[in-house]
Amino acid sequence: MSIFEYNGCALVAMVGKNCFAIASDRRLGVQLQTIATDFQKIYKIHEKLFIGLSGLATDAQTLYQRLVFRHKLYELREERDMKPETFASLVSALLYEKRELAKDFVVAGTASESLYGACESMFKPDMEPEELFETISQALLSSVDRDCLSGWGGHVYVVTPTEVTERILKGRMD
């Protein structure tokens, strides 16, 4: 089994009208066994910056700790938060990858193929926050129901210029 499929994960993020939403499933597994149903995969870097990390849970935790460390140092030096584009460069430098800025949605994890299909069919540009929340939730839940390694609920953050709403989704618990 690939190390990306060891713990199981589903991540999706979408852009709306002056807002964005990022959602993940909540399962932590060790191959076929489920260890926890409240595992956090989306981390807050600052008020307007969230990062979802899929793949091997230990590496996601290590990477998150390194990123927070770098961001805190940046905050101390610059006396401001990092811009998302800057942070994306930081992440891609850490991962030796060329990053691509998507204008509609991005997906990751063991359920990524289902997520691509669900998002492609459900997504519309310039959705308001409430509609964006509905769309991303439906896309997430329908995709994880087809993936045995992810699921056990959902975690959705919707971020607008004025507020951040965090919601837990109740999905199929199996």
Place this chain on the structure above:
Amino acid sequence: MESVFGLVGKDFAIVAADSSAVHSILVHKTNEDKIMLLDSHKLMGASGETGDRAQFTEYIQKNVALYQFRNGIPLTTAAAANFTRGELATALRKNPYMVNIIMAGHDKDVGPSLYFIDYIASLHKLDKAAFGYGSYFALSMMDRHYRKDMTVEEAIDLVDKVIMEIRSRLVVAPPNFVIKIVDKDGAREYAWRESIKDAPVPAV
């Protein structure tokens, strides 16, 4: 394969582990203590490769003590768990420790807590956790019978149910278990559940 499991109760946490030390088909001893007392209010149950288990848990125990000597106050359970995860993560891509850990502790402000740390350094705070082949039975039994805020009697009853299940359903079931508890009064051994006692060695 070694079974370790633990759960959190009303104001305490319990960790139980089997106590057989096995090498291939040979059982070296049946009273091996796999749950280490890290300090006055922390327990660390570990399963995995014998040498790694003994060495790594001792390493963590001594570092926890060192922190207390240097700083005059003990580490919190969360801090100790994160430190342990850090050590496992650093070693992971050089010389990994093949040790799975269930860490339980009691802090004055937070109360009891239990941390699951597997050998590839995935850390998660949980109310109930288990490792090993016994985990298939332990997790199912605990999913069925566990409730939040159980008393010590109810929790020990659940632990005994789990041990019964492991003994009856696992083909290479370990005969003996040790149970340790940590609460506001500290970490200590609670009981042994022995179905086979080692033959006493006569004095020469």
